[in-house]
Amino acid sequence: MIGILSHEYGHIIMAKSLGYETTLHYGSMNYYPQGFQEDKDVIALKTLTKDYMEIDIKFWPAEIKEKAQNFDKIITKRYPHEASKNDLLISIGGPLQTTLTGTIGLLILLWRRKLIYRNGFEILDWLALFLSLFWLREVFNLVTGIGEEIILPNGTWFGGDELYISQGLNLWSGTIPIILAIFGFTVAIYVIFKILPKKIRLTFIMSGFIGGILGFILWMNIIGPKILP
Numbered sequence: 173m174i175g176i177l178s179h180e181y182g183h184i185i186m187a188k189s190l191g192y193e194t195t196l197h198y199g200s201m202n203y204y205p206q207g208f209q210e211d212k213d214v215i216a217l218k219t220l221t222k223d224y225m226e227i228d229i230k231f232w233p234a235e236i237k238e239k240a241q242n243f244d245k246i247i248t249k250r251y252p253h254e255a256s257k258n259d260l261l262i263s264i265g266g267p268l269q270t271t272l273t274g275t276i277g278l279l280i281l282l283w284r285r286k287l288i289y290r291n292g293f294e295i296l297d298w299l300a301l302f303l304s305l306f307w308l309r310e311v312f313n314l315v316t317g318i319g320e321e322i323i324l325p326n327g328t329w330f331g332g333d334e335l336y337i338s339q340g341l342n343l344w345s346g347t348i349p350i351i352l353a354i355f356g357f358t359v360a361i362y363v364i365f366k367i368l369p370k371k372i373r374l375t376f377i378m379s380g381f382i383g384g385i386l387g388f389i390l391w392m393n394i395i396g397p398k399i400l401p
Contacts, residue, residue: 173391175270175306182269183333187262198396203262205251213250217243260340263333267352270306277303278359281367288367304363305380310334310356314349 180201184194187203195202195209208214221240224232232240280300281288288297317331328335334349341348368376 173387173396175309176388176391176396178273178306179266179270179309182266183262184265185269186265190258190261192258192262196400198400199392208251211247211250213243213246217247260337263336263340266333267310267337267348270309271352271355273303274305274307274356274359277301277306278363280304281363285367293369301363301368304359307356307359310349310352311360314353317349
């Protein structure tokens with residue numbers, strides 16, 4: 173949960189710095205031009221469709237669908253959106269926050285490693301370890317992207333912000349996902365096998381793996397949608 177929300181706040185901070193309004197959801201964020209959310213037609217559209225958001229639009233009543241499409245045309249004309257460098261910068265904001273946080277954690281561990289070897293892990297060291305493993309998001313994204321393509325092929329082996337960043341920079345789609353995943357894997361291997369005490373290493377790996385998966389499933393499917401729909 174902390175990793176997911178802090179990642180989204182990376183996007184939000186970037187979007188707000190560029191003058192956009194933002195909203196935070198359990199696994200994503202949205203950004204809009206100034207005044208968008210107070211626009212009377214936007215409010216009317218949300219009110220009209222609030223009871224149908226979980227239903228495929230093709231199953232909406234014809235009258236509701238027609239009114240929603242008319243509102244959408246008006247809103248799109250009033251707030252036209254074209255892909256721009258701002259979209260790329262906002263996409264970068266999330267991974268930048270995640271990797272910067274992970275790097276700060278790694279630097280703290282490197283700074284304190286002699287003390288760790290001498291005195292064992294203290295509270296600050298556990299916090300730094302947790303922060304350094306934010307880098308694992310990049311590994312997770314690459315693995316899930318490849319896994320999804322194997323199970324449910326859609327023509328791409330990559331996904332998430334890293335894919336959009338590669339495309340925005342006119343690079344091969346896998347450039348940013350693979351580079352960041354390599355960095356993330358390297359950081360994780362170093363921290364776990366060079367800094368973490370050997371006697372708790374296996375326990376840490378197993379509990380982290382199981383807890384990470386369960387936490388992700390619970391937040392994305394049960395807790396998150398109720399708290400931040």
